[in-house]
Amino acid sequence: MGSTAPHVALLASPGMGHLIPMLELGHRLASTFSLRVTVFVVTTDASTAQSQINQEYSTYKKVISIVLLEQLDLSSLMDRPTAMLSQIVLIMRHSLRYLRSAISSMEIRLTALIVDVFGVDAFAVADEFKMLRYVLVTTNAWYLALITYLPFIDLVRPSQPAKQDVPRNKVLEWLDQQPAESVLYVSFGSGGTLSADQLTELAWGLEQSSHRFVWVVRPPTKDSASGSFFRLSKKTDKTPEYLPDGFVTRTQDKGLVVPTWAPQTEVLAHLSVGGFLSHCGWNSILESILNGVPMIAWPLYAEQKMNATMLAEQLGVTVKPEKLPSSGIIRRDEIEAMVRRVMEKDGNEGKQMRIRAHDLKRTADEALREGGSSHYMLSQMARECECGLEKLDEVRGG
Numbered sequence: 001m002g003s004t005a006p007h008v009a010l011l012a013s014p015g016m017g018h019l020i021p022m023l024e025l026g027h028r029l030a031s032t033f034s035l036r037v038t039v040f041v042v043t044t045d046a047s048t049a050q051s052q053i054n055q056e057y058s059t060y061k062k063v064i065s066i067v068l069l070e071q072l073d074l075s076s077l078m079d080r081p082t083a084m085l086s087q088i089v090l091i092m093r094h095s096l097r098y099l100r101s102a103i104s105s106m107e108i109r110l111t112a113l114i115v116d117v118f119g120v121d122a123f124a125v126a127d128e129f130k131m132l133r134y135v136l137v138t139t140n141a142w143y144l145a146l147i148t149y150l151p152f153i154d155l156v157r158p159s160q161p162a163k164q165d166v167p168r169n170k171v172l173e174w175l176d177q178q179p180a181e182s183v184l185y186v187s188f189g190s191g192g193t194l195s196a197d198q199l200t201e202l203a204w205g206l207e208q209s210s211h212r213f214v215w216v217v218r219p220p221t222k223d224s225a226s227g228s229f230f231r232l233s234k235k236t237d238k239t240p241e242y243l244p245d246g247f248v249t250r251t252q253d254k255g256l257v258v259p260t261w262a263p264q265t266e267v268l269a270h271l272s273v274g275g276f277l278s279h280c281g282w283n284s285i286l287e288s289i290l291n292g293v294p295m296i297a298w299p300l301y302a303e304q305k306m307n308a309t310m311l312a313e314q315l316g317v318t319v320k321p322e323k324l325p326s327s328g329i330i331r332r333d334e335i336e337a338m339v340r341r342v343m344e345k346d347g348n349e350g351k352q353m354r355i356r357a358h359d360l361k362r363t364a365d366e367a368l369r370e371g372g373s374s375h376y377m378l379s380q381m382a383r384e385c386e387c388g389l390e391k392l393d394e395v396r397g398g
């Protein structure tokens with residue numbers, strides 16, 4: 001990377017599901033387009049974010065800089081229970097002063113600021129420093145269209161980094177021992193949680209299906225489906241006591257229970273994985289599609305129901321429950337049936353889903369390749385950064 005290369009700043013809002021796409025984008029801009037990159041991370045719990053970055057993402061630091069903004073005290077911002085989305089918006093607003101002072105203290109000039117959908121207030125900071133402004137939208141085009149047009153409809157008016165240095169994870173070692181495409185990976189993203197009753201039904205559904213599985217489990221929560229979004233429970237090697245009695249022993253030949261967190265991108269890329277029971281976060285969907293893995297949709301919050309509908313009804317790579325999880329408990333028999341529909345390749349449905357998932361993988365690969373749509377848009381953005389704000393019209397016009 002030459003020292004004269006343009007330097008872009010990325011701002012990641014709280015939550016690993018927001019941080020990971022920013023790190024991936026930063027890595028791609030630096031390694032493929034030779035930009036210099038600094039990722040500013042907004043965090044409410046510096047120690048958790050720091051340790052996740054250190055443990056799982058140390059390879060990013062070889063090509064980009066990562067700056068943790070000063071930690072915010074959540075209790076001073078919220079004196080009563082506040083919905084998760086409002087919490088993120090509040091946190092982002094209060095972080096702007098830290099972003100401003102971090103940018104002023106840098107000796108180099110930053111050419112552009114890239115934020116996610118929660119970071120658009122930071123455009124004011126970009127304007128102060130005469131930077132180009134971009135939004136990284138880490139979800140589907142339906143959702144982008146919805147949030148773009150929402151302010152104009154009557155209704156809303158009143159009325160891959162290199163992984164070679166990382167020691168092989170024991171989940172991957174377990175997967176190495178399993179037959180090809182035989183394992184269902186079960187995970188609810190970086191923050192998803194289930195009620196105790198739902199957790200019990202899911203355990204029985206998996207056991208009844210007799211299929212192999214890797215299940216990332218978190219302690220049950222009472223009122224929230226995003227109970228771990230801001231703070232993951234501590235990693236532990238102990239068997240979670242909230243699973244049904246004897247579950248781990250009875251399923252030990254076929255299943256692996258992983259408390260809290262698994263290396264998801266590597267799990268989904270493993271040849272033994274043949275299905276993904278997912279909460280339908282957009283990163284999880286992309287990671288599944290990039291590996292041609294069909295899914296069982298289990299949407300929990302945010303735009304995940306929309307994602308699930310698109311995957312099942314438009315793309316045909318997913319089965320989804322009769323009634324969505326928000327309308328009640330999904331019972332063990334239905335879970336067992338969904339697992340069989342996705343994992344059993346001799347049935348026509350499973351076979352067709354697999355073929356469509358592989359077709360999607362091919363188109364995703366093409367988009368990322370040089371000349372593909374994703375590669376083209378990023379290279380265009382890199383060109384704009386090289387020329388700066390002054391020549392923006394010229395670059396876009398040309």
Ligand code: UDP
Pocket residue numbers: 015016017018020187188189190191192216260261262263264265280281282283284285287
């Ligand atoms: N993730 C992971 N291990 C886990 C759970 C999640 O690596 O045990 C990663 C996953 O690969 C994805 C991100 O966390 O990149 C979750 O993002 P997504 O958009 O799917 O869901 P969110 O957490 O934002 O709801």
